[in-house]
Amino acid sequence: MIDLENISFDHCIKCTVCTIYCPVARVTHHFPGPKQSGPDTERLRIKNPELLDDSLRYCTNCKRCEIACPSNVKIADIIQSSKWKYFKKKFRIRDYFLSHTDLMGSVAVNYATLVNFFTGLPPVKFLLDAVFLIPSKRTFPKYARGTFRKWFRKYAQKKQAAFGTRVTYFHGCFVNYNDHSLGKDLVTVLNAMNIGVDITRERCCGVPLIANGYIGKARKNARYNIASLQKAVVDPGSRIVTTSSSCAFALKYEYANLLEMDNSSIFNQLNYITRFIYDQFQAGNAPPMKPVTIRAAYHSPCHLERMGGVIHTIDVLRRVPGLELQILHSECCGIAGTYGFKKEYYDVSQKVGGALFKRIERVRPDFVITDCETCKWQIEMSTPYKVLHPVNILARAFER
Ligand code: SF4
Ligand code: SF4
Incomplete structure (x- = not known):
């Protein structure tokens, strides 16, 4: 029917x-x-x-x-x-591990040095390619030691109580397991704007689960996240922010449109971080910034474009004194989450990103800036440039 x-x-x-x-x-x-x-x-x-x-x-x-x-x-x-x-669902161990980021991350952060060392070794890469069809040319994101949540609870949580206004931060898997510095920078930026940060219980937003056909599990995570975030924002003035454009897109749009979950209780309160900061700046909460004298090329991620959020990132970055910003022509980087980690799609993924990589080479920036962690992995693997998040730039500008 x-x-x-x-x-x-x-x-x-x-x-x-x-x-x-x-x-x-x-x-x-x-x-x-x-x-x-x-x-x-x-x-x-x-x-x-x-x-x-x-x-x-x-x-x-x-x-x-x-x-x-x-x-x-x-x-x-x-x-x-x-x-x-x-499509008939076939179990593939590779797809299971690529999509179950909470499981992988929570184990790997306990042995981060070993995991990072071994996944970079050519014989291990050869084996992963031959047995699991993960291309040997692919580089893996590094794991951090311990989780962001642990750091936050130990070093930041108490101080947040001093702020009259606080937001709930959905940090996502990347910040929790791979790059604590982005979460720490978020705390620096919001505290500089006189806003405190809270975290609540969360699970992977579901993007890799959706991509690999684990729909039951993606719906379970969605239900969990909606319930948890809903409790955190009972007051209609409360806000939830994310530093991952893909998490924001999933929580706001994939939950409702693809997973057919009711996320109306959090929809209006949830924003990708640059939208939240943009609104704060517009309302006059724009503390003075130090110059950040770098030449940067900005790449807009596909899912942020779909949300109409690129304009907020660009506006916020343009306010940073000293930042010379070149906006790159809109192109897909090709990684598409776990797609670029699969041998059967690797070449297509790299060809898709080829036009973007050439544009970056032409600009020869000091850094590339983007809002999405997987775009960062793809650009750092395929060009000689380090990739920063807009929040990393703002943290430098707000640092005391
Ligand atoms: S872009 Fe045109 S062809 Fe493609 S789905 Fe929309 S209406 Fe159809
Ligand atoms: S790969 Fe092509 S068809 Fe698929 S979402 Fe992107 S633009 Fe649409």
């Missing part, structure tokens, strides 16, 4: 704009593009699931087709949900 709530494919006017904007269709003939894989064939799949085309697997869920579509067809959502509905 056709789900009448989900017939946005019927609004397609066959203009093919989405296919022009699809970064995957541009680099491989294996993927016919969003129009054909989305609205054109969805009606066939509904009639007969056997008409499923294996090429759907190439879609990265970057959402660039949805940004381009003049008819508001939920193209990427159609493709993603078709993957879960119609």
Whole structure:
């Protein structure tokens, strides 16, 4: 039976704009593009699931087709949900480990030095490639020692009580297991703006679970996060912020549109961090900043573009004195979460990112700035440049 709530494919006017904007269709003939894989064939799949085309697997869920579509067809959502509905789920140990970031992270942070050392060794990489189909050319993000939550509870939590206004910080897996410095910088920035930081119980937002077809688990995490965040923001004036544009996108949009979860109780209170800071600056809460004299190239992540949030990051960064900012042409970096960690998609992933890497090379910045941790991994692996988060820049500007 056709789900009448989900017939946005019927609004397609066959203009093919989405296919022009699809970064995957541009680099491989294996993927016919969003129009054909989305609205054109969805009606066939509904009639007969056997008409499923294996090429759907190439879609990265970057959402660039949805940004381009003049008819508001939920193209990427159609493709993603078709993957879960119609492909038979095969258990793959690689996909399990790539998608269960809380499990991997909570174990790895206890042996971070060893894990980081061994995952960088050529024989280990060779083995991962041969046995688990994780390309040996791929570099792994480093694990931190211990979790951000532990650091926060030990060193920062008590001081936060002194602030009259506080926000709830959804730190996400990257800050908790890989890069505490981003979370610490967030505390520095918000405290400099006279705002305290709270954390609450949270699980992985679900982005890697969604990408690897663990929908039951993604819904479970979504339910957990909505309930936990809801308790933290009972007062309608309370706010939740994230420093990951992908976590923000999942919590606000993937939960409702893809996982069909009711997140209305937190939707209006949850913002990606630069939107929150932008609003504060507009309201006059803009403490003086020190010059940060660097030349930086800014890369806008696909999911932040889909949320319409790039303008806030750029506005906030442009206020930093001394920062010479070059806005890069909008391009997908190609990693798409776990996609670039899979041997079968690695070459496509690198080809997708190729145009962005060339643009960065042309600018020759001191640093690249971006809002998404996986874009950071991809750019740092594929260019000689270190990648910072907008909050890292603001922390330098606000440091006493
Ligand atoms: S989500 Fe991205 S990869 Fe998938 S069809 Fe749309 S533009 Fe192409
Ligand atoms: S951009 Fe939208 S309306 Fe145009 S072909 Fe793609 S899905 Fe259809």
